[in-house]
Amino acid sequence: MAKSSVAVAALLAASPVPALASVTVIGSSSARLCIQAADSPLQPTFQDLRHCDQAFGETSLSLYDTVATHVNRGILRLRHNRVEEAMADFDRAIELDPEQPEAYLNKGALMIRLNDPGRALPLFSLALQHETSRPALAHYGRAVANEALGNVREAYSDYRRASELAPGWEEPRLELRRFRVVTR
Template sequence: MNRLIFGAALAAALSMGAAARASVTVIGGGLAEACSKAALSGKAEIRLERICTEALEKETLSSRDRAGTYVNRGILKMRRANWEGAQSDFNEAVREKPDLGEAYANRGAVFIGMHKYADSLPDLNKGLALGVEAPAKVYFDRALAYEGLDDAKSAYFDYQKAVELSPDWEAPKTELARFHVERKE
């Protein structure tokens, strides 16, 4: 049986914005595509949110692209720690397209940002079950949630899964380095 020992770094990970975001790619030109690119850019400027809002108000979008634009605007809001605004956008995305895994995964990340770790797990799990473009990010977020719930073993295995799925991504490797695994006789 393995026993896990680790240092507490969850608060540091959250304060550095380590919770991962899963954007939705929208193509075809126009404001919705610009919103998608803004979410992918890593920037958090309020003017980028306005582009997303304008896309939602002025463009005729498919259900997927409309939900994706809500997700992308929610990501921009998360980057500024506007948890309530982001949650509202992810709720709208779920209403628009209930099978969009990224909407659930990001809503789970909002709960992590709000330190509501137990509340994040159903959404993170549903996002994984529905499928997301970057599952490593969701496993990473779920690991953060497990750490917040003092479940080191589950956190360890989710960090491992994130590394397995995205071996070049440093964030889960850094988190795994904090763990010490010992064999119990």
């Protein structure tokens, strides 16, 4: 699958991992409305979720658009705090296309939100391996997971990489200030 476009939607509530990564849809009008809602910084409405649901009933939905719609609906569900349903969407996207990086990235963010850094860590690595179009987010999320697991060097390295990839993004720089590097 080609790299997907990603938009910063909103900070995850109660989580240091920002933004969710949506996937651009090529076909279906309902699927397009679903991505527009996932990309929006506004709180999604129940009608936005209905657009995602309706997209699955449209016969013209390609495999790519089906996977993308699962990722985008997962984002909307997560923003409505429907965590189990969001997890199911991310899992379904991964099942349909194990190469979909944004599904791994969003599932990793969900795992951080659930305070499960051990499950989040490999998901962020898979998002990077499959070339997420938001590598700064994946490095930041992996840094958060590494730090929670006590992997301080790896956390520092990922915060630093996130800062390099997104120099205008303040959070990684703020996290880096907490570290003191000692050379031996």
